[in-house]
Amino acid sequence: MASNKGFSLFFLHHNPTGSPPDDRQLNAAARAHVSRQALKNRSARPRNLKFVSYTPETMRHGDGSGPSTRPNDTYGEERQVSAIADRDRGVTDPASRRMSSCPLRPAGWDPFHSFAMSGMGRDEHLMLYYAFTTTWPQFGEFESGRRNFAQSWLWRTLESPAAFYAGLMGSATHYTIFCPTARIQNRILAMGLKWKIQAIRAVRSLIEQHQSGSPREFTNSDLLAIFVLAIHGSINFSDEPEPHPLSPFATYRHMHVYGRLQPGKEHMNAIYYIVDQKGGISNIDQHAFGFVLPILDMLYNARLDTPPRYPCSRQLKPMVQEGLWAPDLEAHQKLKTLGECFRTSPDASLPTAPYLEPKMVKLLEVMAEVTVALDHYCRRGPGAPDSLDVLANNCDWASHAILSLPPYIPLAMSRSDLDQQPDIDTTTILHEICRLCTLLYHDMVLLPTPPHTGTKLRHSTRVLCLIQVIQRKDPIEDLRAFDFLTWAMVIGGIAARFTKLQVSYIKLIEKVARDTAWEVIHPRWERYLWFNTFALRNERTMAPNTDIATRALIVTLKAPCSGKTTAEVAEITGLSVRQVNRIYARAIERGFNPITYKNHRLSYQ
Template sequence: MRQSKIFFNSQLALSHKLIVIQNIRDAVLTGGEEASRDEVLLAIVILATHDIVDVAEEKQMPFNSPLKKAQWLNFYGKIREVPEHVKAITDIVRLRGGIKSLKLPGLTEIIAGRDLISAVSSISKPAIPLTIRERHITSARVWATSPLRMPSQLLLASAFKRFVAYGMTDDMLEVFDSMGHVTMAIDYYVQGMPGSPTLGMIIRTRTAVQKLVMLLPTAEELELNISASSTPDIYECSRLTAIIFGMAVIFPVSNSYNVLQTLVQRLKAAIEVSRIKSTDECLDIFLWILVLGGIAALDKPERPWFVSQLALLTERSKEKLNWIEAEHRLRSFLWLESTCGAGGRCLWTEVLYLLL
């Protein structure tokens, strides 16, 4: 029906939609088990995710995101959901006793995916409780730590452990470790390297990992009084940067300009109160935070600020920091060259121009 374009308001599409709405209404009015059947829930999910499409696109994309079409993220990331439908989904799932009670094959994944897209697009906590996906994350860990992997790949996310004294929590380190594993899996798959995981494994794992990222508590929720501490606290800066990386590499939703705008604004504010600039011991992780924040700030008012901070950081480095050395350090945090490299080089050109 849709052919090469989406026509949600065509006469034929609307006629089907009205039939679905009438049938849902009849089921709800009937009450009892009929109102919460899996088929009714699926119909509401479809109504919620096939209503209003935001067709606007960014003029420039800060990240060359891989697998952005997997799970139709390039389409469903543009959907503006109807709040009434979303509330109905959440209420029915709760009344059923949680998402584990759903029996229709694939329905759990559909609801969890929709919920995660909504959470990422609004920078909020997922509304649907995390389903049991430990086996997917465990499988990715086993694959990533196999002796067959390249030593350079095993460096991903390894450097975060050096900053426990500066606010890194055990939960955050565990989430970042999982982000490193799925990033490595994506890299292998995109490059078509021998022994790469299947796309299905990557999709299941990335959904679980990105959900964990979004569930990390804010500094305020942890009641961290960062501004009152004399020691730098990088927790909130790292959490926000991880969300940016997740949107760039792991779960790249479409039309991310406004979301990234909010994130770089919050990241700039978090850096200002973190005291991260005050110690040379945090230079490497500060580099990671500034580079990812600076790339995300493409075409945004905050871009010059990130460029100026990177210029100051470069001048403070003991050795002359060029892009090759900078990217080498970034790889020990969370980084994927095929996704972030072009944006990073463009950002670094602006830094060098400022240093002239």
């Protein structure tokens, strides 16, 4: 076979139709190379084309382009090993999972073996392989959607230098966050900076052409390059503790990774401009952007406390009626209980709760249903959703709805401003607390982001301020409003853990805990929005339905536990002594030491 050594790195021609390109869209050199490789592959492996995969060990040797081939080997050295070994990623990384080589289906194609990428070094091969097998498959719903997404992104990446280098940079950034203990991390991080510079130069050239009046329009590949650069505007590598056990949605679509990234304003403005120029979000490549651009739009504007720019692309689906979910007995009971206090009376026999604004009712109903389905998914068993993909549609609808809801009180108003505004009544303040707590719950359970975004701290700060304003007004006589405020204190208190606000929340919760028994108030919370997370579900001594979020909060905040022994705390919370000690130990490991042990009793530090 002819050698590739004389070829330079080239890219596929842009495909304006949005469909996967074929060999007619390749340039002459690519067609010749594909023909040679296809003939060789048909004779060697006609039905089982696979990616060439690499280990960090192979990456440390040489700087040649691609894998080496032996003279008598007609297929080349196909390495059936993981691209990243567990020891390189570290056994302490909770988000890590083994990444194996990805065999293609019959009649598939191999982008690293069939196309003339002779200018690519081993780092480029590794990062493209990592993107195709680890990062891109996180998007799209169900197997077909993920396959279409990954294939579309690969085609777009190979269509332009800007998208190619941006893709390498994005993959390198994800790798450094997802695999923090890998031995090759420093080199990949350095290469990522190099690729970012190359991507920015290529994008700048495209923009200059556009500004000079070039008839060339922005392509989907150009949009992809700017999209990736926007996501990776800046990175927060700090190790911040999570304030609560993670929802399964926290790692869905790798939100625990992308939540550390701060989108760049200039690139986001460029995205909005290009999409507008192309006639709106419905006129761009839906396989490439249909799932991810609305999410980026929501996350970017959520940080700014502004509504999403794009309309919601989701339509609510009746999960039960469409056979996507068959609630079991426990789920049916939860559907009756969860969110009960956010419903209106069907016959109008009872007045609407003072904290409930009518346009919040449907949104809260959907969030409660998704929560119950998520709980059933965690418990498994007959009728449970097969995957989080089943819940993603309604979850994204709810996300767009709550993020689009404007504040009832201007965000710029401080506590003193509120005290001096007699025209802002208690009902309006309750409506705003309800909106903010729904945003907090959304950020904890449905579209969770890591603490690096500052979302939980921002909203919990506002909730605390509004609760204090209400407490200085006339006493709350409506029992429904009192219970609602208690729920708001707990939601805000969970979000404020490991921050300067937690002491203030502790004091609020202590007052309630002194006057109300645990057995009385805990069931009331479950009539609002509440998710029983299972952070300790593997503990043999823990019942599978134990409400860890609630009990960990009570233990850590010490609301009813000050001055108690660990045995007494265990009795109050229903945990074992071992589990109480473990919760304390984990809090201390994360830099939070709220208590001291003195004579085997607990006290505030």
